[in-house]
Structure formats: structure tokens, C-alpha cells
Amino acid sequence: MSAPTVGYVGADVPVELITAAGLLPVRLAGKPGEDSTLGDRYLGRGVDPVARSILTRILTGAYGPLEAIVVSRDCEASLRLFYALRELHRVEPELRLPPVRLVDVLHLPHHTTTRYVHAKIAQLREWLGRWRPIGDDDLAAAITAHDTLRRSLTRVAALRRANRLSGTRFLELVAATTRLPVTAATALADSVVADPSEADGIRLFLTGSSHDDPAVYQALERNGFLVVGEDHDWGELLFARTCAAPTELALAERYQHNGPSAPRASIRARAAHTAAAARACDAEVLFAYARVHDDAPPWDFPEQRAATGLRSVLAERQPYGELTEDALAALLPAGAPA
Structure with missing residues (x-):
């Protein structure tokens, strides 16, 4: 039996935590040339077309069943995508979107940055623990x-x-x-x-x-x-x-x-x-x-x-x-x- 799938957006998502929770991490990609009307509706056409394509494909079920979605704050378009998914989850429950989580990884070369990123990863670990506690x-x-x-x-x-x-x-x-x-x-x-x-x-x-x-x-x-x-x-x-x-x-x-x-x-x-x-x-x-x-x-x-x-x-x-x-x-x- 295959593990439930967690879709993720961006290379800043620590996929190791998803694997450790007994879930399958699958990176969500857009599809050039495919209609993105739904994504355009919620994000606007001024956002990177990759984010608009990914949102469209989530809403149309193109990725298949997703247990959850984790989005990294790797760029402004990804952040906009997260906000759209979070709001859609709140105001349009009939869409039956999976729970969504943002992970914010900073890249400054400081010890304070390490502590911040460590705290964010620990929070994601705890959140993923709802599927299986991560020892x-x-x-x-x-x-x-x-x-x-x-x-x-x-x-x-x-x-x-x-x-x-x-x-x-x-x-x-x-x-x-x-x-x-x-x-x-x-x-x-x-x-x-x-x-x-x-x-x-x-x-x-x-x-x-x-x-x-x-x-x-x-x-x-x-x-x-x-x-x-x-x-x-x-x-x-x-x-x-x-x-x-x-x-x-x-x-x-x-x-x-x-x-x-x-x-x-x-x-x-x-x-x-x-x-x-x-x-x-x-x-x-x-x-x-x-x-x-x-x-x-x-x-x-x-x-x-x-x-x-x-x-x-x-x-x-x-x-x-x-x-x-x-x-x-x-x-x-x-x-x-x-």
C-alpha cells in the first residue's frame, strides 16, 4: 500500500520530515501551455505563471489526492500561493482542499538565523506528527x-x-x-x-x-x-x-x-x-x-x-x-x- 502523498512547493521544504512521518513527498510542478484560468482568478495574472499553474492544478485535482500541502517561502510567488490556498481552505470548504502549511527558511549566515530555521523545522515536524509522530x-x-x-x-x-x-x-x-x-x-x-x-x-x-x-x-x-x-x-x-x-x-x-x-x-x-x-x-x-x-x-x-x-x-x-x-x-x- 502506497503512503499518502504530501505535495510541496519549493526547494526550501525539508522533505526529510515528510518521509520520516511515513508520507510521500511529491514536488508540485506547473505545466506550461495548460489553461490556468482558475489560478489566474485567485492570484491575478501579474504573478509568476508557475504559481498560477500549480494553483490551477491543485484546484482541478491534476496531482491526484493530496493528504497535505507544504509551501516554502522561497519566493514571493510561492508566498502568494500559500496565502491563496489558506484563504480558499477557509472560505470555500466545498473545495475540500487539504491542510496547507508554510515553512519559512532564511538563508543569512548567522547563528540567530540557524535558531530561527531550527524552530521552523521543529514546528513543521510537530505539525506532520498528526499523521505519525516523528521520532x-x-x-x-x-x-x-x-x-x-x-x-x-x-x-x-x-x-x-x-x-x-x-x-x-x-x-x-x-x-x-x-x-x-x-x-x-x-x-x-x-x-x-x-x-x-x-x-x-x-x-x-x-x-x-x-x-x-x-x-x-x-x-x-x-x-x-x-x-x-x-x-x-x-x-x-x-x-x-x-x-x-x-x-x-x-x-x-x-x-x-x-x-x-x-x-x-x-x-x-x-x-x-x-x-x-x-x-x-x-x-x-x-x-x-x-x-x-x-x-x-x-x-x-x-x-x-x-x-x-x-x-x-x-x-x-x-x-x-x-x-x-x-x-x-x-x-x-x-x-x-x-
Whole structure:
């Protein structure tokens, strides 16, 4: 019998706690091109289309039965989504929405921040205890299992850097692991490590908005690029850091120091991280993709370009899950067909 599913939004949600409670954590993704009228109605069209798509899919039951929803405060759109879900739960009980919880993880490098994040994680642990109390042994086992998955995904990322896996396949794999029980996700990642493929192209590092759908990666790789790295939280940023120990405090520190993401980190931190990651991938091109209503990436771009020293292109106001012809033309080498 499968475990009840808890949908979660954002990489700041400590999935280890959901696993430790005997529940299945499933990261909720939007769907580009799908009608989002319901989400638009409650959030407005000025919000990131990913949040509007996720809300629509929750309201239409596209994710199947959800026991609960946990939303991280990883960006303004996620926070707006949480407020909408909480209010709908209150004023429209006929919708039968599951209970929703916000988890607020801060990323400042201070001991006071650690105490704050630890307190928030302890509160989420207590809230999830309504399904099954989370003992220290349960939590330690869940942390160990998720760290094992992160190490397996790190080996997959090394294959991509060695031209043994396409960026599209990598992104699809990472997304698949967020929908499976942790042991099954690890087995899936290990199967890719055991049977790599071949990939080639102009080595491109992708920064900017996150990608919960492979369409942009596919467009880039159809046009001669190989996405060898990225700094968004559906890619390597999701699993780059493990826990120092299988404890609640170490879990808090892991999420506090994870990142840096575009909505929550400083421009300087983002530039330093992007430059180091692009060097590790031997990237030839830096491409900053900024989705419509995602305002953070363009602020980062000038320092990222300077820090990497790579040929760099910024594509602003891109449709959700799409790459416009103008953006592709700016990215392609002079004289190359679009």
C-alpha cells in the first residue's frame, strides 16, 4: 500500500520530515501551455505563471489526492500561493482542499538565523506528527536516505559534465526523483549512472529562472547547445548540499545554507556561485533566462557576466516553458541558423 502523498512547493521544504512521518513527498510542478484560468482568478495574472499553474492544478485535482500541502517561502510567488490556498481552505470548504502549511527558511549566515530555521523545522515536524509522530530514529533514517539520493544525483551531474548525459535528460531525471519514494528515486539515479549515453554541443551554463519543465532545455539542445550546468533549484542547486549529521539541527543548517537562489540571495553571492559552477562545468556560454514576472534574474546578470568572463546572453520576459525566437537568435553564434 502506497503512503499518502504530501505535495510541496519549493526547494526550501525539508522533505526529510515528510518521509520520516511515513508520507510521500511529491514536488508540485506547473505545466506550461495548460489553461490556468482558475489560478489566474485567485492570484491575478501579474504573478509568476508557475504559481498560477500549480494553483490551477491543485484546484482541478491534476496531482491526484493530496493528504497535505507544504509551501516554502522561497519566493514571493510561492508566498502568494500559500496565502491563496489558506484563504480558499477557509472560505470555500466545498473545495475540500487539504491542510496547507508554510515553512519559512532564511538563508543569512548567522547563528540567530540557524535558531530561527531550527524552530521552523521543529514546528513543521510537530505539525506532520498528526499523521505519525516523528521520532529521532525516524528522522535520522530519512536524512540518511535523502543524503544518499543527493550523492547519487551528484554522480549523475558528473556524467553530464563528461558529455555522457544531455541536460534535458538530467533535468527530467531530477524532476522524476522528486515524485518517487526516496529509495526508488535513488535506484533510478543509480540506473542512469550505470548506463550513461552520449551528448555533445556548445557547453552552456543556464542561470536565472527555475525550470520545472524540460522544454527550454530541449529547445537549447535542439539548436546545438549542451546544458552542462545550472544554478536553479530544479537542477544541481537542489541536491548540492548534504547534512553534516542525521539530526534536526543539522537538517536546519542544511536548508539554511543551501543555495544561493535568485530570489533569496545577494547579487554578489549569486555571481560568485555562478562563476564557480560554470568553471567546474567548463562552460563556454552563460545564458540567463528570465521568465515573465520573475524579476530577480536580470538584477544578477551584470555581475554574473563579469564574474564568469564568458560570452553571456540575457533573455528577459520569456513565456513560461518557452524560448522566444529573438532570445534564441541572440544566443546562437553569428551566422548560425535559428
